[in-house]
Amino acid sequence: MKYLCLAYYNPAEFAAMAPADMQALVSQCPAKDAQLKATGQLRVSASLGEPETTIRLQPRGGKTQKIDGPFTEAKELVGGFFIIEAASAEEAVKAASLHPAATLGEQAGWRIDMHPIGFFEQYDGKA
Template identity: 80%
Template sequence: MKYLCLAYYNPADFAAMAPAEVQALVSQCPPKDKELKATGQLRLSASLGEPEQTIRIQPRGGKPKVTDGPFTEVKELVGGFFIIEAGSRDEAVRLASIHPAATLGEQVGWYIDMHPIGFFEQYSGKPA
C-alpha cells in the first residue's frame, strides 16, 4: 500500500525564530531525508513553493475557476509531501517517523498527516 504523507509547519513560528536558529534546525533535515531515502520505500518527496504562489482551482457554474491563494482555515500549512510504500500501516508509521517533520521542529509546529492512497478504480468496481 502507498501512503501520502503531508508535512505541515507553522509559518508564524518560523518567522519568530532567529536566522541562526532556523539554520540550526533545517541543517538537521538532509541526514534525516537521506535515512528515509535509504529505506528504498520512498517513492516521491518534495517541498512545496511559498504559500503566496498557491492557486486554487475549483468548480463554479460547471467550469473551473482559478483564484490566488493561499486558502487555509488553520495556522499550519503543508510545506512538503512524500509518498512511501509499505506492507502494513505499522511499517508505514515507522518509515514516516524517520522524516524530519516527525522528529525535529516541534518549536515550529512540524507534524505529518499520513493518508493511505486509494485509486479511482476502487470505486468503479474494476480491479486496480
C-alpha cells in the same frame, strides 16, 4: 500499500525562530531525508511553494474558475509531501518517522499526517 504523508509547519512559529536556531534545525534535515531514502520505501518527496503562489481551480456555474492563493488564514500549512510504500501501517509509520517533520522542528510546529492511498497510478506521459 502507499501512503501520502503531508508535512505541516506553523509559519508564525517558524518565522519567530532566531536565524541561528532556524539554520541549526534546517541543517539537520538532509541527514534525516537520507535515512528515509535509504529505507527504499520513499517513492516521491517534494516541498511546496509559498502560499502566495498557490492556485485553486474550482467549478462555478459550469465552468472552471481559477483563484490565486492564499485562501485561508491557517495556523498550520502543508509545506511538503512524500509518498512511501509499506507492507503495513506499522511499517509505514516506522519509515515516515524518519522524516525531519516527525523528529525535528517542534518549535516550528512541524508534524506529519499520513493518509493511505487506495489506488495509485504513475503516469509517464506516454500514449
